[in-house]
Amino acid sequence: MISFQSEGIEFDLQEESRISDWLVQVAKIEGFQIEELNYIFLSDEGLYEINMEYLNHDTYTDIITFDNSDDEEIIEGDIFISIERVKENAETFETEFETELRRVLAHGVLHLCGYKDKSDEDTKLMREMEEKSLGLY
Numbered sequence: 100m101i102s103f104q105s106e107g108i109e110f111d112l113q114e115e116s117r118i119s120d121w122l123v124q125v126a127k128i129e130g131f132q133i134e135e136l137n138y139i140f141l142s143d144e145g146l147y148e149i150n151m152e153y154l155n156h157d158t159y160t161d162i163i164t165f166d167n168s169d170d171e172e173i174i175e176g177d178i179f180i181s182i183e184r185v186k187e188n189a190e191t192f193e194t195e196f197e198t199e200l201r202r203v204l205a206h207g208v209l210h211l212c213g214y215k216d217k218s219d220e221d222t223k224l225m226r227e228m229e230e231k232s233l234g235l236y
Contacts, residue, residue: 100133105140110182112140118201122208125232126174129212133174135167136211138204146181161185162203164210178207198233205232 101119103112112118126133141149143159150156150163161184168175180203189199206216209228215221 101136103138107145108142110140121236131174135175137177139179143181143183164207174211176211
């Protein structure tokens with residue numbers, strides 16, 4: 100149902116089972132069921148290349164989410180995460196790496212549940228939902 104893999108970097112997610120259960124709970128609270136969700140951990144450069152190729156965005160980012168679902172209540176998707184960017188953000192926001200990583204993991208699921216982050220108002224709601232999700236962990 101949920102898979103975690105690394106591409107081009109050495110990274111092993113700790114507590115995979117607990118994190119999977121938690122992400123299922125985050126989705127369920129929002130009225131969604133996770134059918135198939137793939138997390139792919141990459142370098143900054145790897146994610147930048149995906150950002151350029153698929154979204155035509157010439158920027159670095161911590162996460163890119165692709166929704167592959169045909170059903171509104173089912174989550175099927177691929178979520179690409181830059182581990183380098185997560186580490187940098189953890190330092191910037193003065194938080195533990197694991198906490199920032201969980202925030203980004205939840206962020207991807209929340210996108211697949213319909214939350215956006217393009218406007219200030221949407222970003223504020225997304226942050227609130229991230230905090231709520233972290234509280235469930």
